[in-house]
Amino acid sequence: MLQKRIIFSLLYKDGQYVQSRNFVTNSIGDTDWIVKNYNFENISKYIDELIILDISENKNMNNFLKSVEKITKKTFVPLSLGGGLRSFSRAKFFLKNICDKVVVNTGLFSENLDFIFEISDFFGNQSIIASVDYKNIKNHKYIFKSNGLIETKIKLEVFLKRLNQYHIGDILVRSIDRDGTGQGLDSSILNDLNFNKPYIISGGCGNYKHFIEFLKNNKISGISTSNLLNFVGDGLKNLRIEILNHKINLPKWGL
Amino acid sequence: MPKAKITLIDLGYGNNKSIINALKYIEIDTVVTNNEKKILNSDMLILPGVGAFNTGVKYLEKFNLIETIKETTLIKKRKILGICLGMHLMGKSSEEGKKKNGLNFFDIKFEKFSKKISIPHMGFNETFSKNFSLTRNIQSCFFYFAHSFKASINKSKKYKTLICHHGENFVAGIEKDNFFGVQFHPEKSQTNGLKILDNFYKL
Amino acid sequence: MMQKKITKANIKLYWCSNCLSMSTRPRITFDKNRICNACIWNKKKQTIDWKKRRKQLENLFKQVKKNKTSDFDCIVPVSGGKDGSYVCYKLINEFNIKPLAVSINPPLRTELGRKNLENFSKQKINLITLDLDYEIMKKMNLYGFKFMGMPYFGWLTAVMTAPLRVAKAFNINLLFYGEDGEIEYGGLGKTKHSPFYGTDYQKKIYLENGYDKIIKKINNKNDYFFKYPKKDEDYKKIKLTHWSYFENWDPYRNYIIAKKFFGLQENKVSNVGTFTNFAQNDQQLYPLHTYLMYLKFGFGRANQDACIEIRRGAMDRKQGINLVKLYDNQYPSDLVPIYLDYYGITKKEFDDTLNKFANKKLFKKINGFWKPKFVIK
Numbered sequence: 001m002l003q004k005r006i007i008f009s010l011l012y013k014d015g016q017y018v019q020s021r022n023f024v025t026n027s028i029g030d031t032d033w034i035v036k037n038y039n040f041e042n043i044s045k046y047i048d049e050l051i052i053l054d055i056s057e058n059k060n061m062n063n064f065l066k067s068v069e070k071i072t073k074k075t076f077v078p079l080s081l082g083g084g085l086r087s088f089s090r091a092k093f094f095l096k097n098i099c100d101k102v103v104v105n106t107g108l109f110s111e112n113l114d115f116i117f118e119i120s121d122f123f124g125n126q127s128i129i130a131s132v133d134y135k136n137i138k139n140h141k142y143i144f145k146s147n148g149l150i151e152t153k154i155k156l157e158v159f160l161k162r163l164n165q166y167h168i169g170d171i172l173v174r175s176i177d178r179d180g181t182g183q184g185l186d187s188s189i190l191n192d193l194n195f196n197k198p199y200i201i202s203g204g205c206g207n208y209k210h211f212i213e214f215l216k217n218n219k220i221s222g223i224s225t226s227n228l229l230n231f232v233g234d235g236l237k238n239l240r241i242e243i244l245n246h247k248i249n250l251p252k253w254g255l
Numbered sequence: 256m257p258k259a260k261i262t263l264i265d266l267g268y269g270n271n272k273s274i275i276n277a278l279k280y281i282e283i284d285t286v287v288t289n290n291e292k293k294i295l296n297s298d299m300l301i302l303p304g305v306g307a308f309n310t311g312v313k314y315l316e317k318f319n320l321i322e323t324i325k326e327t328t329l330i331k332k333r334k335i336l337g338i339c340l341g342m343h344l345m346g347k348s349s350e351e352g353k354k355k356n357g358l359n360f361f362d363i364k365f366e367k368f369s370k371k372i373s374i375p376h377m378g379f380n381e382t383f384s385k386n387f388s389l390t391r392n393i394q395s396c397f398f399y400f401a402h403s404f405k406a407s408i409n410k411s412k413k414y415k416t417l418i419c420h421h422g423e424n425f426v427a428g429i430e431k432d433n434f435f436g437v438q439f440h441p442e443k444s445q446t447n448g449l450k451i452l453d454n455f456y457k458l
Numbered sequence: 459m460m461q462k463k464i465t466k467a468n469i470k471l472y473w474c475s476n477c478l479s480m481s482t483r484p485r486i487t488f489d490k491n492r493i494c495n496a497c498i499w500n501k502k503k504q505t506i507d508w509k510k511r512r513k514q515l516e517n518l519f520k521q522v523k524k525n526k527t528s529d530f531d532c533i534v535p536v537s538g539g540k541d542g543s544y545v546c547y548k549l550i551n552e553f554n555i556k557p558l559a560v561s562i563n564p565p566l567r568t569e570l571g572r573k574n575l576e577n578f579s580k581q582k583i584n585l586i587t588l589d590l591d592y593e594i595m596k597k598m599n600l601y602g603f604k605f606m607g608m609p610y611f612g613w614l615t616a617v618m619t620a621p622l623r624v625a626k627a628f629n630i631n632l633l634f635y636g637e638d639g640e641i642e643y644g645g646l647g648k649t650k651h652s653p654f655y656g657t658d659y660q661k662k663i664y665l666e667n668g669y670d671k672i673i674k675k676i677n678n679k680n681d682y683f684f685k686y687p688k689k690d691e692d693y694k695k696i697k698l699t700h701w702s703y704f705e706n707w708d709p710y711r712n713y714i715i716a717k718k719f720f721g722l723q724e725n726k727v728s729n730v731g732t733f734t735n736f737a738q739n740d741q742q743l744y745p746l747h748t749y750l751m752y753l754k755f756g757f758g759r760a761n762q763d764a765c766i767e768i769r770r771g772a773m774d775r776k777q778g779i780n781l782v783k784l785y786d787n788q789y790p791s792d793l794v795p796i797y798l799d800y801y802g803i804t805k806k807e808f809d810d811t812l813n814k815f816a817n818k819k820l821f822k823k824i825n826g827f828w829k830p831k832f833v834i835k
Binding site: 001002003004005040044045048074076077078092095096097098100101120121122123124125126127169170195197198221222250251252253 | 266268269272273276277280305306307310340370371372373375376379380381397399400401402403420421440441442444445446447448
């Protein structure tokens with residue numbers, strides 16, 4: 001039976017890794033801080049996937065990739081990278097040399113979406129994670145792009161239907177309202193996940209309890225958290241143990 | 256006698272680094288090449304692959320590898336492990352690439368998963384087997400899958416298989432003599448995956 | 459000086475089984491399951507009859523409106539931070555009350571603090587900002603630092619004494635402070651059942667009984683705003699209350715409201731000594747205050763913040779422990795030059811004072827820095 005996934009997301013911004021709250025960030029530490037306080041060589045066996053996003057305004061790809069390499073050294077867990085991706089050549093560079101999947105967010109609103117078809121033709125549709133961020137405004141969910149700064153006036157339900165036609169793999173749906181609040185995931189999202197796709201939801205997870213209720217739902221393929229502070233040290237290990245204790249279908253690798 | 260190496264067939268795309276790192280971690284040396292001579296002289300082969308079936312066949316043709324691989328495995332009897340699309344390429348054909356044929360090491364065809372289930376099949380899933388060699392010493396067989404096309408178990412009964420379930424039973428692993436294929440990504444499957452690679456090496 | 463001393467008798471070190479409040483916290487109590495009174499109160503808050511308390515508040519406002527003595531209904535001491543902003547928001551929008559906001563500019567104000575107060579001032583509210591006698595403020599802070607390990611004692615005093623002066627000047631008889639830390643974060647439960655409290659409570663609890671001693675040292679005729687007024691007719695009329703009596707106090711909720719309606723901004727990095735970035739970031743003496751708290755009692759700012767996060771369900775105890783271990787012991791090295799310059803003392807005097815207040819039963823000095831002898835569990 002297909003297992004649920006716990007996905008950890010790291011947000012990289014100008015050399016620092018950040019904590020995000022409603023998509024406003026504050027710096028926590030640099031690459032060495034992550035190596036010291038997370039130590040993915042050891043901790044990656046407690047998560048199912050790792051996402052690292054470059055949310056810098058002025059992107060320096062070399063620095064970003066150097067940091068990614070240091071953090072993911074000796075890890076054997078699916079790695080996804082993203083941040084301003086809107087070209088086949090950039091995606092090709094990432095997928096050939098460094099990671100397994102790429103995350104496309106603002107790029108989904110490009111005028112020309114050929115690059116998505118090119119990526120999926122070359123690397124397979126499972127190599128693309130489509131990421132959408134939304135806010136609840138007067139009882140409707142509207143999508144925001146560019147790290148939550150620009151409102152698109154497109155409703156989430158409409159866009160999810162559109163995404164169904166694209167050649168993509170996972171769909172990552174993030175709640176801006178809940179992001180970093182530690183108040184739990186937005187349960188109203190469940191009504192909108194209606195096409196047999198692998199949906200990953202995110203926004204609001206502070207502790208293991210927030211994961212359990214949603215992982216039990218058939219529509220949810222995985223949950224992602226980017227709460228850098230709350231899972232420091234052995235936080236991800238304890239998270240997995242607690243979730244397994246609650247009989248959620250999560251793979252065990254000799255834990 | 257020098258230590259045996261794994262030759263990773265370089266199709267020119269796909270993340271070879273992960274496989275190389277995984278093998279390095281378990282102290283297996285790798286040669287990455289698409290050179291015919293080097294492949295013919297290899298100890299054993301890994302055929303990796305991501306992406307579309309047609310693209311895979313196209314690259315095999317581009318580097319003139321079809322005959323080379325056949326000679327290395329059918330005649331020289333070297334072991335070969337196909338990973339993900341690599342396994343598809345070892346089959347007969349795939350719905351994904353209608354005009355191209357695979358290497359036909361296994362008489363299996365690949366079809367898309369039924370619409371009743373979430374596609375692609377993404378994430379860790381459990382596998383079962385009675386006789387699949389590569390998983391014989393692995394306790395809880397969870398591996399990482401990422402694919403939309405699969406081979407049906409019903410039509411693979413003449414081979415040793417590893418079974419997985421997503422809407423229906425499908426081929427997660429397949430084996431015949433020196434030919435092995437796995438649908439999942441061992442280099443992405445934590446310690447379980449490392450064991451698969453190690454087992455293949457040591458068989 | 460009534461500060462809780464760790465003696466051999468009460469050296470028993472333990473942490474609340476629910477949050478991470480430490481047994482060393484002054485006046486804190488625990489039940490037989492070692493759950494602290496802040497957590498017990500936090501649970502009780504879910505079932506308390508808040509409607510009844512709201513009714514009390516409405517009655518209070520009715521009285522104020524009836525006995526109108528001023529154009530303003532009450533005073534709310536603010537800093538531009540989340541709590542004062544929240545209280546003002548509720549008063550104006552929900553109760554139609556006209557508050558006069560009063561802010562005492564802190565010493566060593568941060569740019570963020572200045573900006574947040576400026577954003578606050580741009581709302582539909584009247585704000586009086588007091589810049590008090592710089593020398594007196596500094597002296598009281600210095601005496602507080604040296605004699606009590608309370609480095610911004612002068613400002614803490616002024617936050618309570620100055621609004622009383624303003625109240626008298628404008629004939630306002632009601633003051634709303636935010637929360638009573640004794641109830642919300644652990645301590646005496648005295649004000650749990652009564653909405654009003656007095657200046658004696660302030661002197662004993664918030665000023666740790668140090669006011670009388672320190673104000674005596676200030677021989678300066680300009681100390682009007684720093685002195686508690688005599689309890690004459692005018693001042694007796696003034697009622698002091700905490701908003702947390704009338705409504706379930708939720709620091710995180712306050713932050714959300716302050717952000718939404720008052721333009722509250724957070725720090726772009728975590729505040730010194732903790733992992734949060736949205737509270738108490740208006741003055742540079744605060745990290746010194748919390749560092750001294752850490753040296754005296756074994757818990758610092760990260761511990762306090764973790765307790766709040768645990769109680770609001772954002773993290774569990776184990777997660778809190780990891781953060782406390784990571785952030786609690788932070789000697790504010792970057793700020794030390796600023797402190798020395800402000801106080802006019804040497805580094806030796808500064809460190810000697812810290813050494814004086816470091817609890818030797820809890821800490822030992824290794825390589826020039828105090829390291830905890832205990833391990834939080």
